[in-house]
Amino acid sequence: METIGEKTTTTAPPVAELHLHIEGTLQPELIFSLAERNGIDLPYQDIDELREKYEFRDLQSFLDLYYANMAVLQTEQDFTDMTCDYLKRAAAGGVRHAEIMMDPQAHVSRGVALETCVNGVAKALATSNEDFGVSTLLIAAFLRDMPEDSALDVLEQLLDMNAPIAGIGLDSAEVGNPPSKFQRLYQRAGEAGLRRIAHAGEEGPASYITEALDILHVERIDHGIRCMEDTEVVQRLVAEQVPLTVCPLSNVRLRAVDKLEDHPLPEMLAIGLNVSVNSDDPAYFGGYVDDNYQQLVKVHGFSVPEQATLAANSIRSSFASDERKAELLEEVTQWVKESLPPQ
Numbered sequence: 001m002e003t004i005g006e007k008t009t010t011t012a013p014p015v016a017e018l019h020l021h022i023e024g025t026l027q028p029e030l031i032f033s034l035a036e037r038n039g040i041d042l043p044y045q046d047i048d049e050l051r052e053k054y055e056f057r058d059l060q061s062f063l064d065l066y067y068a069n070m071a072v073l074q075t076e077q078d079f080t081d082m083t084c085d086y087l088k089r090a091a092a093g094g095v096r097h098a099e100i101m102m103d104p105q106a107h108v109s110r111g112v113a114l115e116t117c118v119n120g121v122a123k124a125l126a127t128s129n130e131d132f133g134v135s136t137l138l139i140a141a142f143l144r145d146m147p148e149d150s151a152l153d154v155l156e157q158l159l160d161m162n163a164p165i166a167g168i169g170l171d172s173a174e175v176g177n178p179p180s181k182f183q184r185l186y187q188r189a190g191e192a193g194l195r196r197i198a199h200a201g202e203e204g205p206a207s208y209i210t211e212a213l214d215i216l217h218v219e220r221i222d223h224g225i226r227c228m229e230d231t232e233v234v235q236r237l238v239a240e241q242v243p244l245t246v247c248p249l250s251n252v253r254l255r256a257v258d259k260l261e262d263h264p265l266p267e268m269l270a271i272g273l274n275v276s277v278n279s280d281d282p283a284y285f286g287g288y289v290d291d292n293y294q295q296l297v298k299v300h301g302f303s304v305p306e307q308a309t310l311a312a313n314s315i316r317s318s319f320a321s322d323e324r325k326a327e328l329l330e331e332v333t334q335w336v337k338e339s340l341p342p343q
């Protein structure tokens, strides 16, 4: 523990990471080493030149680079290595449970077999508990800027191959691709017993949050920060305690908010929204979950009890078993005891 001015800072709390795209954990170093292993020519001379591209104007400018970099992911081992790197780093930053999204369509569309990407990620997740002390679940996310039929086709293939997925999500370019476009996909996922989540209200309007809840019957909203523009939506989210997986550093990098000082998270927490802190695409947005906490403490002065509330929200909003949730909530209680200054 170190003291800066009046404020006491500690290590980040134990959390569940609920909003994480595994492809967004590809660090420049790994991109270069996988490119070399697979004999792929990158359009960048070196890591520094690649890093310079990480200045984004908006969601689309990030997505362009994000999809381009995926070219280095070719073999099952590539997906396993990427996933292991994330788990190792996340564990070091306090992540104790992770619900990991992957974008199967982004790989299938460039000629990588569905089995290759799913099995590669799943292999790392299968030993994550032993290797890193992180329990995990895999979520297949679908690209909302592609047609619903493509998503339905991939979902059926995932079901046919008995892919170890716990649920489905919806990501990529939000504006102009409302949740209602995917009604059949979510109905099918529900019939198959899968959990349902969706990105809504990041760049898109608050009405997309309502659509995701009422038409797609999602249990969690990824991002959701633009709910703050609609009082009725906020009231509903508070009343129903719908989990919102907020990603502060991502919102700053993609210009959803100008700077962290302007981020609505403190207000969202204060008015009783069920918010948690997540990293989204940590390799691209300047930080993992613990980096997000650290910045929030620095910029917004989040107290130990406030951080504990965010951590407990993440655990309660997860799809982990009740037993695992109880175990992790106990860890949060312990963390509070260790983090508060002695009386």
Ligand SMILES: [Zn+2]
Binding pocket: 019, 021, 171, 199, 222, 280, 281
């Ligand atoms: Zn996301």
